[in-house]
Amino acid sequence: MSLSREEYLPNISYDSVIFGFSGEKLKILILEYHNMKTFALPGGFVKVDEDLNTAVHRGLSERTGLKEVYLEQFYTFGSMDRHNPEIMGRIMKEQGHSDPDHWLLGRFVTVAYYALINYENVTPKPDELSDSIEWYDYDHLPMLMMDHNKIVDKALEHLRTHLDQKLLSINLLPDRFTMKDLQLVYEAILGEDLNRANFQRKMLSLDILERHDKLYSGGSHKAPFLYSFKKKTKT
Amino acid sequence: MSLSREEYLPNISYDSVIFGFSGEKLKILILEYHNMKTFALPGGFVKVDEDLNTAVHRGLSERTGLKEVYLEQFYTFGSMDRHNPEIMGRIMKEQGHSDPDHWLLGRFVTVAYYALINYENVTPKPDELSDSIEWYDYDHLPMLMMDHNKIVDKALEHLRTHLDQKLLSINLLPDRFTMKDLQLVYEAILGEDLNRANFQRKMLSLDILERHDKLYSGGSHKAPFLYSFKKKTKT
DNA sequence: AATTATTGTTTCTTTGTGAAACAATAGTAA
DNA sequence: TTACTATTGTTTCACAAAGAAACAATAATT
Numbered sequence: 213m214s215l216s217r218e219e220y221l222p223n224i225s226y227d228s229v230i231f232g233f234s235g236e237k238l239k240i241l242i243l244e245y246h247n248m249k250t251f252a253l254p255g256g257f258v259k260v261d262e263d264l265n266t267a268v269h270r271g272l273s274e275r276t277g278l279k280e281v282y283l284e285q286f287y288t289f290g291s292m293d294r295h296n297p298e299i300m301g302r303i304m305k306e307q308g309h310s311d312p313d314h315w316l317l318g319r320f321v322t323v324a325y326y327a328l329i330n331y332e333n334v335t336p337k338p339d340e341l342s343d344s345i346e347w348y349d350y351d352h353l354p355m356l357m358m359d360h361n362k363i364v365d366k367a368l369e370h371l372r373t374h375l376d377q378k379l380l381s382i383n384l385l386p387d388r389f390t391m392k393d394l395q396l397v398y399e400a401i402l403g404e405d406l407n408r409a410n411f412q413r414k415m416l417s418l419d420i421l422e423r424h425d426k427l428y429s430g431g432s433h434k435a436p437f438l439y440s441f442k443k444k445t446k447t
Numbered sequence: 448m449s450l451s452r453e454e455y456l457p458n459i460s461y462d463s464v465i466f467g468f469s470g471e472k473l474k475i476l477i478l479e480y481h482n483m484k485t486f487a488l489p490g491g492f493v494k495v496d497e498d499l500n501t502a503v504h505r506g507l508s509e510r511t512g513l514k515e516v517y518l519e520q521f522y523t524f525g526s527m528d529r530h531n532p533e534i535m536g537r538i539m540k541e542q543g544h545s546d547p548d549h550w551l552l553g554r555f556v557t558v559a560y561y562a563l564i565n566y567e568n569v570t571p572k573p574d575e576l577s578d579s580i581e582w583y584d585y586d587h588l589p590m591l592m593m594d595h596n597k598i599v600d601k602a603l604e605h606l607r608t609h610l611d612q613k614l615l616s617i618n619l620l621p622d623r624f625t626m627k628d629l630q631l632v633y634e635a636i637l638g639e640d641l642n643r644a645n646f647q648r649k650m651l652s653l654d655i656l657e658r659h660d661k662l663y664s665g666g667s668h669k670a671p672f673l674y675s676f677k678k679k680t681k682t
Numbered sequence: 683a684a685t686t687a688t689t690g691t692t693t694c695t696t697t698g699t700g701a702a703a704c705a706a707t708a709g710t711a712a
Numbered sequence: 713t714t715a716c717t718a719t720t721g722t723t724t725c726a727c728a729a730a731g732a733a734a735c736a737a738t739a740a741t742t
Contacts, residue, residue, distance in 0.1 A: 223456045224556055264525025264556055288523045288558045290499025321459055321499055323523045410731060432740035433688035645700060667709030668719035
């Protein structure tokens, strides 16, 4: 990937809030520019002959190896105070680019997306401008570049209000899971405890789960059923 | 307004779905290029040193004279099949522009917004590329350019699912209105009839209305109360 | 066989919703 | 003045949904 001027649309970028979960805490994928002590959301640019959505999927795939992940676009940020050519210039200089008129130093309107994945399935790779990429607990995010903390907040707000509708598209759980697993996902995302009995009733009433054999975990108690999501029905 | 290359960000546009209402039917503001028999949503471009939201407000103000109208951003459309240089070229030729490399012929990622206004307060003005601008009933929209019909559909879908939260920001009603007026707004937007008693109960329970003196309309029946929206409370 | 931890279900109560009835009242007609 | 009508505000009733707690089942352990 060359980031040459002719290949990409100028002034347009995307940023992605990649939520990760693995049975316990909600995490987010964050890029770091080590020498700069600067943190940022993973993002990218749109090729001149490429769909916006394709570009975002391509970027996620390059960083995580994951394909066919559900990505939800939730807002486009376009205020002038996003423009910070100084810090961008320093990041590029660290990596050996020093053209003072480089298109990356311009002002960007960024389209923001979020995704939800099981972070144990993934070993993230940094891009050509960053030094590393790591999972951070949502509760302990570092200070991010420009307006990226606000972007994270808005992503989570959007996810919380649309969680039920997005459930089927979520890539957080293995094919088969227990009701307890599912409840843990909900509690991590919503940030609050839920009543077990009512949660079970609600999930079953949504009519999106298929019940399978029981899981004999070796625990000295009743074995839980395993569930999977029903295939989406074409309407 | 000159549309010169240096003044605007290339490849980024906005489109606005302006819903209008005046006691009866839901309407939408549509531009027409007469000789082309082409219809489109009113839209515009973002100046290089201007916030995206500011640009959209500026565009709405230029066309309707309205300021401080509530605009909701709901989606950004960025697929390649939005690119149609042929039709854009013909529109520009009609108006005397004929540069085959003009930036307006490029591909655009468009950020879409909607607004709700009382259309009786407004006399819309066409822009420099269009011949006229008119209100069309939502039920009888003409075929619009490119993906603009889809943009309208998605705007209404968004509005319907968020109507309760957006109520306070809606500019459809005068300062004081009856419960009947409010119900007509809901029915026009949702496209269905609502039960009068339950609607009243729900609106009162939202705790966003202030009740004032009765309105003696001259009708031979009980006079309705007038209501206004409570001032937004700062949290 | 008793015990423990956890899961699945049921019950009870409270809250919300849809449909219908009832009550109030501003003008009109007799 | 007195019915009458149209419309509005409120209440009631039936029913569904949601929250809390109790009850029942059961896989391993003691």
